[in-house]
Each structure stands twice: as structure tokens, then as C-alpha cells.
Amino acid sequence: MHGCLPGGERYLPLEIADVFRAHGAAYRQTRLLTAVQLQAMRAIEACRTAALGGHLDRCKSCGFESPSFNSCRNRHCPKCQGLRQLRWIAARSRWILPTHYFHVVFTLPAELREFPRRYRRVLYRLLFETAAQALLILGRDPQRLGATIGLTAVLHTWTRDLRFHPHLHCIVTGGGLTADGQHWVGVKSGRFLFPVKVLSQFFRGKFVAALRHEYERGEFEMPRSEFDRLTQRLYDQEWVVYSKRPFGGAKQVYRYLGLYTHRVAISNSRLKAMNDQGVHFLTRAGKVVTLSPSAFIGRFLTHVLPKGFVKVRHYGLLASSHVKQQIGRARELLETNSQTPSAPFTSPLGLSWQEWLRLLLGVDVTRCPRCQEGTLVRVPLPSQLVTHPRAPPSV
Numbered sequence: 001m002h003g004c005l006p007g008g009e010r011y012l013p014l015e016i017a018d019v020f021r022a023h024g025a026a027y028r029q030t031r032l033l034t035a036v037q038l039q040a041m042r043a044i045e046a047c048r049t050a051a052l053g054g055h056l057d058r059c060k061s062c063g064f065e066s067p068s069f070n071s072c073r074n075r076h077c078p079k080c081q082g083l084r085q086l087r088w089i090a091a092r093s094r095w096i097l098p099t100h101y102f103h104v105v106f107t108l109p110a111e112l113r114e115f116p117r118r119y120r121r122v123l124y125r126l127l128f129e130t131a132a133q134a135l136l137i138l139g140r141d142p143q144r145l146g147a148t149i150g151l152t153a154v155l156h157t158w159t160r161d162l163r164f165h166p167h168l169h170c171i172v173t174g175g176g177l178t179a180d181g182q183h184w185v186g187v188k189s190g191r192f193l194f195p196v197k198v199l200s201q202f203f204r205g206k207f208v209a210a211l212r213h214e215y216e217r218g219e220f221e222m223p224r225s226e227f228d229r230l231t232q233r234l235y236d237q238e239w240v241v242y243s244k245r246p247f248g249g250a251k252q253v254y255r256y257l258g259l260y261t262h263r264v265a266i267s268n269s270r271l272k273a274m275n276d277q278g279v280h281f282l283t284r285a286g287k288v289v290t291l292s293p294s295a296f297i298g299r300f301l302t303h304v305l306p307k308g309f310v311k312v313r314h315y316g317l318l319a320s321s322h323v324k325q326q327i328g329r330a331r332e333l334l335e336t337n338s339q340t341p342s343a344p345f346t347s348p349l350g351l352s353w354q355e356w357l358r359l360l361l362g363v364d365v366t367r368c369p370r371c372q373e374g375t376l377v378r379v380p381l382p383s384q385l386v387t388h389p390r391a392p393p394s395v
Contacts, residue, residue, distance in 0.1 A: 014271040016078055016300065019279055020045045023293035030294075037301045043072035047079055054381045061374025067381060076304050081262035088312075089258040092152070095318060095327045098334050099186065100174040101253045102193040104151075105242040106131040106203055107167040111233055121306040122219055123166065128153055130206040131168050132315040138194050138202065139176050139316070147176030147185040150317030150327070152257060155305075158265045160283040162291075162299035171257045174245075177317060177330050184333040193243055200241035208234050261312050265303040 024041050033041075046052050054069035071080045108127060115123060132153060139149040151172040159165045172193060175186035187193060208231050214220065215227055272280040272288060279296040283289050291299065305311060317326040368374040 013268075014274055015268045016266065016271065017044050017047060019271075019274060019293060019296060022274065023297060027294055027297045031298070033301065034304075036307045037304045040074055040076045040301070040304045041297075043074035044077045047072035047074070047077050050381070056379040056381055057376040058379055059368035059371060059374040059376055062368060062371040064368050064370040064374070064376075066369075069381075075262075076264055078264050078267050081264065085258050085262040088261055089255055092257075095150075095323060096253055097150075097173060097327065097330055100245060102172045102174060103244045103256075104135070104170040104172055104193065104199075105167055105240075106134075106170070107165070107240040107242075108207075109234060109237060109239060111230060113164050113166065119220060120166075121309060122214055124155060124157075124306075124309060126207060126210045126214070127166060127168055128155070128313055130210050131170065131203060132313075133206050134199060134203040135170065135172060135194075136316050138199065144194065145176050145185045145187070147178050147183075148316050148326075149173050149176040150330075151315050152318055153313050153315065154257065154260045155311040156260065156263070157303045157305075161289050162265055162296070162302070164302050169257070169260045171253055173317065173330075177326060177333070181329050184330055184337065192245075196241055196243050199243070200239045203241060204234070204239040207239075265300055 020041055024045060028038070028041070048054075048069045048071055050067075050069055052070040052072065054067060057066045057068060058064070071077075073080050075081075106127065108123070112123060132151065135149065135151055139145045139147060149172055151170050154169045155166070156169060157164060157166045174193065175184055177184060193199075211234075212231060220227065266281060270282045272282060274280070274293070278290045278292045280288050280290050281296075314320060314323070317323065317330060319326075366376050368376055
């Protein structure tokens with residue numbers, strides 16, 4: 001059993017895949033979906049089922065047998081993110097510096113959330129570009145740091161009740177490297193990075209200017225008068241930028257950010273029930289929201305990203321073009337100043353998923369769960385999904 005709704009009624013565990021399998025076909029018949037939305041729905045429905053094939057785990061010692069089915073590996077599937085998240089954290093932890101970090105969140109105003117859906121790729125790109133520019137330009141300002149900071153940005157597009165709410169989570173170094181590479185300049189006060197009002201106004205100006213540029217390039221099909229009214233409304237309001245120093249210090253920074261990088265719009269654990277009233281799921285403070293199956297599916301698909309869109313990006317010191325040199329120099333300066341060298345990080349990359357589970361969770365999935373002595377041998381199972389000529393690797 002899995003929790004209960006007010007009134008004491010209890011329900012079996014529920015997954016997003018269950019909602020899609022029960023109501024997805026009817027939803028697709030009455031809606032015009034994009035190719036990536038259709039792909040996400042079908043992948044989630046088939047994930048870890050016989051449709052994708054799999055293998056049979058057979059113990060050499062006691063003869064125990066158990067089937068395991070392949071994962072879809074779709075980035076919107078709530079069951080396929082855990083191992084990806086752990087691998088990402090291990091890979092990016094190589095670039096952690098022995099300094100403090102800040103958590104900054106940039107949010108687009110409501111007027112832009114009503115923008116036609118076909119323009120969302122442009123809006124997401126501008127959100128990344130202008131938020132990063134605002135942070136980097138303020139960091140290089142001689143009146144502030146006069147140095148290049150490093151930041152990692154992650155796109156989220158949802159609220160807890162699955163409404164469209166695009167915002168960017170950024171983890172930012174509490175200091176930067178001077179242009180000549182000779183000095184590390186730390187934030188004078190560890191309490192804040194930049195004044196939030198200054199940052200929000202600068203972000204607003206950069207974004208609206210970029211929006212106008214895209215309009216002049218013909219990216220948006222709307223009358224000039226309508227677009228001018230929109231940009232004026234955007235200028236006339238306060239934009240929300242939130243800044244906070246993350247808990248845990250430098251060693252925890254990417255584990256902290258890892259909570260955001262591979263999160264999907266809603267996890268299976270938040271689903272409470274599906275019945276005649278609709279789909280029931282948890283939001284904040286234990287509150288339960290109920291949506292009709294079609295409304296639930298529609299809100300979930302709102303957060304399927306455009307094909308190929310990269311939702312985690314790195315800037316400044318962490319930009320891929322020179323991250324090794326810049327971070328190496330920054331670490332050298334920080335350790336010289338503190339006279340306390342940081343422990344070298346050795347990333348366990350290249351491991352199989354079984355080795356990852358053993359290393360990180362202490363779980364040995366190759367050992368027989370029945371006799372606890374025998375080794376499980378994997379016997380392939382065929383795929384039952386005709387449209388997939390080759391099943392993806394199992395995870």
C-alpha cells in the first residue's frame with residue numbers, strides 16, 4: 001500500500017506510466033502532440049516492461065530466476081534519472097573549488113509564460129544566455145569583483161502542481177579569477193553574491209533587449225503594437241531573482257545541484273491515487289491536488305523539452321572550452337591563500353551500472369537474493385516491441 005487520501009482510503013503504488021497506459025491512447029486521439037512528446041509518452045509507458053526486452057537473472061548455485069526489463073532512458077522518465085544523476089555528480093565534482101558557493105534562481109514573469117508554445121525553445125535559450133550574462137558581467141565589473149566567476153545553470157519549467165513556470169537554478173562560485181590569471185578575488189561578504197535588486201534589474205534589461213533582437217530577426221510572429229505592449233509591461237514590473245548561499249559547503253555543492261539536474265516535472269513517489277475523481281498527487285506541505293487524467297497528462301507534457309535542448313549548461317570558469325586550465329589555476333591560488341591543499345578528487349568514471357550501485361549504495365545486484373552466495377548470470381530476453389529493432393542497454 002502507498003499512503004492514503006483524506007478519509008482514510010488506501011491505494012496501491014502508482015506510477016506516471018500507469019496514468020499514461022490507462023489514458024494515454026485517448027489523450028493522443030484528441031490532442032496534437034509534438035514528436036518529442038509522443039516519444040516521451042511511449043518511452044515512459046514501455047519503460048521496464050517486456051516491451052523493451054531485458055534479461056533473466058539466474059543463480060548458478062540455487063537455480064533462482066527473476067526477470068529484469070530494460071529502461072527507456074528517456075530524460076523525462078522518472079524511473080531513469082537516478083544513475084544518470086550519480087554519474088553526473090561524480091564527473092562534475094572534479095571542478096569543485098575550495099570556496100563557498102551561492103544558489104541563484106532566475107524566474108521569467110507571467111507574461112512570458114503565456115507566450116505561444118512554439119517559441120519556448122527561444123525563451124529557454126534567452127533565459128540561459130541573459131542570466132549567465134548578468135552574473136558574468138556583474139562579476140567582471142571592477143566596482144564588484146573584477147573577475148570571472150564560474151556557474152552551472154539548470155532549467156526547470158514547473159511548479160509543484162505542474163503549472164508552466166520557467167526558471168533557472170544556478171550554482172555560482174563565491175569569487176572569481178582575474179583576467180591575467182594571477183589572483184583569486186573572493187566575494188567580500190559571504191552573506192550575498194550581488195545585490196538582488198541590481199541583479200534582477202540587470203537581468204530584466206538584458207532579457208528584454210534580447211527579446212527585441214529576436215523579434216527584429218523575425219523569430220516571433222506578432223503585430224509590432226502587440227509586441228511593444230508586451231515589452232513595456234515587462235519593463236514596468238519587478239523581476240524575481242532569488243539568491244542564497246547553499247548549505248553544506250563546497251564539498252556538497254554538486255550533490256546539492258544534483259538534486260536539480262536530473263529532476264523531472266513530478267516523481268512517482270508524489271502520486272497518491274488514480275480513480276474516478278482523477279489523478280491525486282502531493283504538492284507542498286502535504287497538500288493533495290486532483291486533476292482529471294487528461295489535465296494531468298497535458299500538464300506533464302508541457303514540461304517535455306524541445307528535441308536536443310541542453311538543460312544543464314556551464315559558464316565562466318566552468319565553460320567547457322577552458323575549464324581544466326581555469327579551474328586548475330583557481331584551485332592553485334585558493335590553496336596558496338589558505339595554505340590548506342584540498343584533497344585530490346578521483347572520479348570513478350567508466351564503471352558499469354552494477355559497480356556504481358555497489359560503490360555508491362553498497363548494493364551488490366550480482367549476488368543471488370535467495371541463497372546470498374551464488375552469482376547471478378544474465379540470460380537475454382527478446383523485445384516484444386516490434387517498432388524497436390534493438391532494445392536499449394539495461395540499467
